[in-house]
Amino acid sequence: MIPYGRQSIDEDDITVVVDTLKSSWLTQGPAVPAFEKSLTQFCGAEHAVAVNSATSALHLACLALGVQKNDIVWTSPNSFVASANCAIYCGATVDFVDIESDTGNISVNALDAKLAQAKKQGTLPKALIPVHFAGQSCNMKAIATLAKKYNFYVIEDASHAIGGKYCERPVGSCQYSDITVFSFHPVKIITTMEGGAALTNNDELARQMQLMRSHGVTANQEEMTEEPHGPWYYQQVQLGFNYRMNDVEAALGKSQLVKLEQFVKQRNELASFYNDAFKRQDKISPLKVMPDCYSSYHLYVIRGTGLSSDSHKAAIETLREKGIFAHVHYIPIHLQPFYQTLGFKKGDYPHAEQYYERAITLPLYPSLTKEEAQYVVDTTVDIVNRLSR
Numbered sequence: 001m002i003p004y005g006r007q008s009i010d011e012d013d014i015t016v017v018v019d020t021l022k023s024s025w026l027t028q029g030p031a032v033p034a035f036e037k038s039l040t041q042f043c044g045a046e047h048a049v050a051v052n053s054a055t056s057a058l059h060l061a062c063l064a065l066g067v068q069k070n071d072i073v074w075t076s077p078n079s080f081v082a083s084a085n086c087a088i089y090c091g092a093t094v095d096f097v098d099i100e101s102d103t104g105n106i107s108v109n110a111l112d113a114k115l116a117q118a119k120k121q122g123t124l125p126k127a128l129i130p131v132h133f134a135g136q137s138c139n140m141k142a143i144a145t146l147a148k149k150y151n152f153y154v155i156e157d158a159s160h161a162i163g164g165k166y167c168e169r170p171v172g173s174c175q176y177s178d179i180t181v182f183s184f185h186p187v188k189i190i191t192t193m194e195g196g197a198a199l200t201n202n203d204e205l206a207r208q209m210q211l212m213r214s215h216g217v218t219a220n221q222e223e224m225t226e227e228p229h230g231p232w233y234y235q236q237v238q239l240g241f242n243y244r245m246n247d248v249e250a251a252l253g254k255s256q257l258v259k260l261e262q263f264v265k266q267r268n269e270l271a272s273f274y275n276d277a278f279k280r281q282d283k284i285s286p287l288k289v290m291p292d293c294y295s296s297y298h299l300y301v302i303r304g305t306g307l308s309s310d311s312h313k314a315a316i317e318t319l320r321e322k323g324i325f326a327h328v329h330y331i332p333i334h335l336q337p338f339y340q341t342l343g344f345k346k347g348d349y350p351h352a353e354q355y356y357e358r359a360i361t362l363p364l365y366p367s368l369t370k371e372e373a374q375y376v377v378d379t380t381v382d383i384v385n386r387l388s389r
Helices: 011-022 031-043 054-064 082-089 108-121 140-150 203-212 247-258 260-278 309-321 350-356 370-387
Strands: 047-051 072-075 093-096 127-129 153-157 179-183 196-200 284-286 300-304 359-362
Touching: 011 247, 031 047, 031 196, 031 247, 047 054, 047 203, 054 082, 054 153, 054 179, 054 196, 054 203, 072 082, 082 093, 082 127, 108 140, 140 153, 196 203, 247 260, 260 284, 260 300, 260 370, 284 370, 300 309, 300 370, 309 359, 309 370, 359 370
Parallel strands: 072 093, 072 127, 127 153, 153 179
Antiparallel strands: 047 196, 179 196, 284 300, 300 359
16 A cells, blocks of 8 residues: 655664664753754744644644633634644634635635634634645745734644745744744654644743743743752743653654755655646646745645545545555544534535545655656546546
């Protein structure tokens, strides 16, 4: 079976992991700050806070920005549930902004219209979480302009997008946002096994996230309420969580980061191969990458424009029968049973729903061979054309 995604681990990665396992530090040692420093250098941000998952990073980002009960947070319905759950963890209310069908990203036009209406109703969001779907940045300049106009925070959910660029700058520079979040799950661009990070250019936001990732506990005397009892002394100065990344994961991440640009280059080459193969197909439409974006291509998604709901399902099942693990990213969050209990329903975000009924994620990862990619193309074209109206 050809998977839709796969990690790329080499002997250098294995060596640094083994060396860390043999070292004096498996956690809370030097590897995490070293990885964080490499992230800031690569992305051009002031601070990186490494944690045990991108979900944890999203939660800490919301908390650091003061998201709490009675606040409202908006995000994209075309994402994994963590993009919305993180606000609910803080007691906030979640709402969504529909997407652009051609990119899968939040629609700036829909956002602008929704903000204007929310201002009239007194329901403006405290924060927006735009999701860089499949590795392509959202239109962050326009979003930043709206954030300034309507006074809300911006958390970039760039779980798919490390190694990508927007307007010639690395995703993660936080030029147009308060915080950017990355994921290092094995199917992402680089991996730490599990893990994530939050990047920011704000010193206080970084300090808050660093404190909260480790129980809200500090050994820094300047943050304490009384003199230390001795060299062992620490204080819990606020409620935090056990969200730390360990040294083994961080060592792997630092090793992977060295190869990030090559990984993204290979993904773009494979995406170009797919694009060239599909451009003559009138029933297959790949997602577009906008001119000011360099996608990291975490995912390669096509839309079967002639498929119905039933034939869409049949196409994916048949691709899997043929040894290609086609998938769908994502089930719109507002259609999940939990979110329907909050009042969301089918029809609320029609572009996200229409996209979901046609989207097919095809295999894309650096070690995918051209022969495998050609098989994916030939098989996909045959199946989609046979099942299309």
